Amino acid sequence: MPKASNKQARIEPIYEVDGIHHNVTGWNVVDETEPENEVIVSQHDNKKDAVQAAEAYEQRES
Numbered sequence: 001m002p003k004a005s006n007k008q009a010r011i012e013p014i015y016e017v018d019g020i021h022h023n024v025t026g027w028n029v030v031d032e033t034e035p036e037n038e039v040i041v042s043q044h045d046n047k048k049d050a051v052q053a054a055e056a057y058e059q060r061e062s
Contacts, residue, residue, distance in 0.1 A: 009054040029054045
């Protein structure tokens, strides 16, 4: 029987601050399976790639 995956990931923007402007320059995928020990697992140039990477990360077996 396959082991159930309980990984959880989220995406968050990477900002570059220029005065009052906050520009999104990329996206991090963060493993939040253990909230007290969150880890950035990958970085991406666009949101679509980050979402796909987060979904794939959650599907991987531990």
